[in-house]
Amino acid sequence: MLRAIRLVLSAAAVLVGGALLAQPKGTSADGYFPLKLKSKWTYKVGDNFVDVTVVKMDKVGAEEHYQLDTIVGKDPKTSETVVVRPDGVYRLRVKEDKLDPPLKVLALPVKKDASWDINSKLGAQTIKGTLKVKSDKEKVKLKGPNGDVEYDTVFVEGENMDIAGAKTTMRIWFAKDRGIVKEEVNIQGGEKVLLELFKYEEGK
Secondary structure, eight states: OHHHHHHHHTOTTTSOOOOOSSOOTTOOOTTSSOOOTTOEEEEEETTEEEEEEEEEEEEETTEEEEEEEEEETTEEEEEEEEEEETTEEEEEEETTEEEEEEEEEEESSOOTTOEEEEEEEETTEEEEEEEEEEEEEEEEEEEETTEEEEEEEEEEEEEEEEETTEEEEEEEEEETTTEEEEEEEEETTTEEEEEEEEEEEOOO
């Protein structure tokens, strides 16, 4: 069950992919979900570090679809495909499985108290609930390689969502020019997974 939940959440080998600079033409994520090839995000998850890298872009019609790989050590553990559309940032695919319909993780333009319903499937797993922008000015302090770093973030929360059959609360913090800087997932039964940005390296 936990493995299925983690695949659905699609992150840093354990839950959610990140992401990262240079917006697709004709769209804008207000800087909160930037995408640039070869950009790499190093996240701290418990006592481990995981890397999320933008590895390629495919043109699909008028859209630019970006593949992000999550790597633990030297081996890719999972991948996801994302797209920025005028009304939001969407996850389209996790590995070979489509999200049907695509899952909106951030509504655009960013607006406090905006909310949107989620009702998607990833293979046989369901993802249902409501995401809401709880704050558009929340400060988050994280540890980096050179000490503490404070970010001004947009805080999105999904309380008591149904993810792969388990009650799950998701919290995501987006910072300009960095994308996801923090993510917290609380799973039915008391398990908690916390992902925090440690280092960002912009692609060349």
